[in-house]
Amino acid sequence: MTRFAITSSTKATLIWLLLVLLTLVTYGLGKIGYSGTFVITIVLASVLIKGHHIIADFMGLRGTEKKWRWLMQGWLLLIVAVIATAYRYS
Amino acid sequence: MKYQSQLVAQKYFIAALSLFLGQILFGVIMGMQYVVGDFLFPEIPFNIARMVHTNLLIVWLLFAFMGASYYLVPEESERELYSPALANLMFWIFLVAGALTVLGYLLFTYSELAALTFNELWPTMGREFLEQPTITKVGIVIVALAFVFNIGMTILTGRKTVVSLVLLTGLVGLAVFFLFAFYNPVNVVLDKYWWWWVVHLWVEGVWELILGAILAFVLIKVTGVDREVIEKWLYIIIAMTLITGIIGTGHHYFWIGTPDYWQWLGSIFSAMEPIPFFMMTLFAFNMVNKRRRDHPNKAAVLWALGTAVMAFLGAGVWGFMHTLAPINYYTHGTQITAAHGHMAFYGAYVMISLTMISYSMPIMRGKVANSQAAQTLEMWSFWLMTVSMVFITLFLTAAGILQVYLQRFTDTPITFMQAQEKIEIFYWLREVSGIVFLIGLIVYFISFFVKGEEPQGVEA
């Protein structure tokens, strides 16, 4: 253990904060009513970040076998990528 | 066999197999009528033969499920059956009612039968698979209720296992959904709508639970794998079955006058119905690979693995083939449907019944497993029936693809009967495969009478 090690609870709290913040950003962008590639990119990027942390830290896949992490993160990436494609060329 | 009352299963199985023979005979007759239109006319018209074929199928499968439950439940619950006398009584009631109904089909015209059985008082006849006279349906309900009661009391007052509870859920569901057979609204859309609650929610819902439970039971017995492992699989399989299968009913609501959204719901959810069937395949092979013992009944293991593979092919692959609305738009009600119906029913429900019979009959006849010679013959019958069913399916699929193309897809479509003429060769090939199936079934029956040195081993 180093001096800077943070407990798992603190880490969870920080991640929670990040998730809430990103949600507020998403909501804000929706509220303003902007549309277009820029907004979609930001929102989808925030989905990726949020999803990534839920999978790795909340669901606890960090440190498990590669295949499980690939499966879950891959699912997230795939869905977001397909959504992006469908919205990009619409 | 651990409990005396398990023995009632034997007569259920014998009845089931006899009716199975009847079903196949009528199938072969019909297959002939497909190519030689006036074959056995006027004694056995096609519509009557079809009714006998499908109704015998359902009835013998019910006999087999009941037999399987009477065998499985005491062993799982670790107690004698709640009431063997009730089980015996119901057997005879069901058999007599079934026999009278089939005789009714064969001896009278359908409208005479309807009049004779007072159909006008509560009309329920005249719909595919549910052609039985109303009084027969009432009889089925009584038998089913007495059966579920008997099984339920045994389970609830004995050891409760995941296997027996899943089985019970499936059996209760079977009885409950059959009640929709009594609802016969005048509006054809509504009629069809509820009709599928029996037909679809049986084979793609509650029956799958029965299938899963019986498969799990046999696998526990023949592989010796830990119960906990098997139960986990069972949980997931039934969860996926229900998630996908219930809304999946929508794949029958594409073109019958039901709202548009069913095209989406039906396509999306039913497209995932193959998942539980696929998991069943993984499950069976996994368990057999991890087996802790080599059970002397090799034939039963073969049937179990065969069920897992053929159910996936018939229901999963052949079901998926025509389940998306844009595809079903062309294939609806063609020979593709018949191809799928045959392989799915055979692969899932016929084979699971034969798996259970193969496992339990030798035990009920006082031995762990049949002699090597008998098992070899049984395995021959497995391959004869299974391979010929694969061929029936392939020929019907080929016929179906051509039919769809000639009659519905091309720019210059031809009429139904013109198309039928052009695909006649496949009906001949189907009939040949059907006869091989019949031979396989006869070989199967013979295997019961082959003697020889029985393998020794502990009863499992």
Add this chain to the structure above:
Amino acid sequence: MNHTDKNIVQYKPLPGDFAIWVFIFAELLVFGILFISYAFTRKYNLELFNHHQQFLDRETGAINTVLLITSSYFVVRAVDAIKKNMSQQSARWLALGLLCGAAFVVFKILEFNEKFSEGITLSTNIFYMFYLCLTGFHFMHVLLGMVILAFILVKTHRRKYNADDHDGVETGASYWHMVDLVWIILFPLVYIIR
């Protein structure tokens, strides 16, 4: 020389019962297909989707997102607590998680109620068909997740779990996070991006 030892990496197993993971993968597949169907259907009905999306209630949507995230967070703390053998703390976190879930359900019912009272049904148009199906299907998962949470809450409260034996808590937690994960995608997809 023994250099193989050094290369062995110690992997954690998936948290909770393996069965729930197979279930989670299957469920994610179901939702994945629903999301992709939505995205492509929108592509071919652009105006309709963009028009009706405006009338969705983004506020409750956002509140609900925060509720589910927070609930997930509480459940993470519950798992942490039980790993340290603190079953009563763990039960308290679970109760908080459940409370957030209940709040989600209330908001969702209000939202559905408003839509239904406007006479909107599955047949109104393809956008509302997807909206009701996606949110409705997810809603049922929230309910199922809550039943599971309630179940492990009771067991935790009765001290049936401890630092060495808490598979049940992790199993329920994993499922609950899945419900959260799905909403994280559903919310922006259906309510926000256009």
